[in-house]
Amino acid sequence: MINERLRVLIVDDHEGFRRGLEAMLSATDGVEVVGAVEDGRAAVDLALELQPDVVLMDLHMPRLNGIEATAQIVQSSPHIGVLVLSMMEDEDSVFAAVRAGARGYLLKGARRGEIRRSIEAVGSGEVIFGPGIAERMMSYFRTARTRPSAEAFPQLTERERVVLARIAEGLDNAEIARELGLSVKTVRNHASNIFAKLQVAHRAQAIVLAREAGIDVSDAQTAP
Structure with a gap:
């Protein structure tokens, strides 16, 4: 209530x-x-x-x-x-x-x-x-795989591209933190910077943009 x-x-x-x-x-x-x-x-x-x-x-x-x-x-x-x-x-x-x-x-x-x-x-x-x-979107997120573009989102740092790739996979901040060996706060800060640079209001917007640009985990492996 x-x-x-x-x-x-x-x-x-x-x-x-x-x-x-x-x-x-x-x-x-x-x-x-x-x-x-x-x-x-x-x-x-x-x-x-x-x-x-x-x-x-x-x-x-x-x-x-x-x-x-x-x-x-x-x-x-x-x-x-x-x-x-x-x-x-x-x-x-x-x-x-x-x-x-x-x-x-x-x-x-x-x-x-x-x-x-x-x-x-x-x-x-x-x-x-x-x-x-929701089912339709999750199916899209699971199956949409396009050839990654090295020129996608040049305003992002390599670390931000890595985090965005994990967001596009549907991982939450805690899961991204565990996978990349970062604190949840650090991942949250990266996500905030990504949303600001891409001018999106929330994760769903970022995921759609990332998928359409071809960003995928294969495009951004673990960055230093």
């Missing part, structure tokens, strides 16, 4: 769904609906004005789609968590949302409890994906 009410902005162009979602969340403990809009442009404007904790974002909308709206919101106010709620479950949509800075992705049809838990997670800075989406 959370102690403070999370301020949520709803963005969906389907009026019936939007109103139903607003009614459901308004009756949910710990959640305050601060606004509900029907297009991405209005979402950006209202998010920057109201500074909600979480934006519940659809993807296909008029004027400005959810991917572009997410990117603009996160770029201007990185502390706002964007949780995608969409019918789209294809990889292109999921990874585009993550690249744009979304901290979560649920499919429409998710149950009330799942939506509430996801809002809480995103509002507290975590990254969360619905069961079907």
